[in-house]
Amino acid sequence: MKNILFTHQGPHKVHGSFAETITKNWYYYGDNQPEIIKNLIKSVFDRSTYDIILVEGGLGLPHAVLKKIKNPKTKIILLNADTLIYDLPEMNIIKKKTVKRLLSYVDGFIAISPLNKRIASQYYNNKPISYVYPYGSNNSFEIDCDLESRDILFIGNHEMCKRFDLLVDAVKILNNKGYEYNLYLVGSCVSKIEAEYPWLHKEGFQENLDKYFKQCSMYIHPADFDSCPVTVFEAMSSGLIPIITKNVGEADILDDNKLECLILENNQPETIAEKIVEMGKQDLNWKQNISLQCKEISSEYNKESQSKEFKKVFQELIEKI
Template structure:
């Protein structure tokens, strides 16, 4: 069984998934120009055939479809960890047709959240979509964050158009203009695109030690328009921070399942974010400790070991179903 993992980086979680099933990897590009260039080169080159193509995100589908056109027996499994299905309805008609055409080559989907599965099921057979959540990458610490501070944290890249951390900055400004003294820490390239400067706004940027800030902040806010299942939420929960997320963040379903609906916002307007921050901040310390412990327990359910094991199990089941071949001999699965 020859399996190829095609990727755009990859994300550390997706790399762990890929490593668990094959050592055959192919970089298809990480932006439009490099993806097109790789696709054009692959029309003539890269004729090696594979039984299964595992694609990290929808951007890999042009390469995956091309390989399937060269070998009709090839099966394509899509790791739905991006905004592919979120964007279908928002893009122009021509691009929408192209996305649906590429999707017609896909045999199975593994989504990284129930939210992503719901979106994908609008365009793909729901019975052929599985869910495997990611895991927190930076969780190798023993932290009990302080729960009585006014320190708020956000972690993310520079994509302000969907992460909407600018709304969080505005929310904290609303609160501090009213006399509060909240401190907002921005980790990641998100800090590079915020032009405002305030005494309470700390633009940390990239850091190899995010746990330093995990041990100083009490609340983590993820105000995204759409985010499939950001690992930063699991990571901060592992430190005991209380998360506040939008209903369009992948962990919203997990919080809801665990009776933590009150940590979910219906929208990401600055006024809504500000109100939710005050609501959580004003809770008694004992209540915060109880919620913090519950968040820690939830994060432990999504460890790297558990999620990679779950991914392998589901991937193996999909392969058995697609190929109608027994891939194990009672001792384990025989990937080659």
């Protein structure tokens, strides 16, 4: 039986559910630089060894690599859920070399979407790379959103690759033309938006999202890149119509379900604005059909199914490495 360690920075609720299927050995490596350095120094004196280390995100690689240097038989599997590999081309030369060096110790990858797998494959096609979609952990299937409202929702943190700033610009374009839309920004994303408009509601972190799921009609995620945000699944669970870019992990799912009309050609404000108007002009019957489809799709990606899939993929990956 393999001795497996899960190293994490929280962990994300979904990642924790995945890890529970394979091991009870968890190690918190920290979620900021001082914590990571402190815990890394502590680990120098830790003599425990493991056959396999599953690492949540790139920030945990230094700890895992140190373990592998001390015990070369250790295998490292990276749960590729962040922007680390996507960001490689834009890193300065020192950071890029450091990251590539750390990634060279990784024996296999589990991405959280085909999108993330494709990006990892551009650099590491000589290593096994699998994927498992996450699931919405704050679903609200009992809610039926207001499909006739002109309220738009975005949920996310302050990472600028999510491009909520372009969404603000898009709604500004619409309201300057008299469309009277409201935009609700939920999460730490609000810290990056200085603009103040009567239609812009900077809600910040919210424990309960039901209020927004009830009153909004569209969920828009215009990211430059987002590997597979669970907020898209969660918004879909209440029937919200999602509008996302092709660089959001769920785009493959929408495409497979013949819902390519919900995928933006690009994330320029004018394009986003045009798509909002296009969706808003559809009749209620069309919206209800799309809404129901989105609910059904979201229900397919649940804790039970995806945790089971993760365990299966993890075991298959172990055999390859």
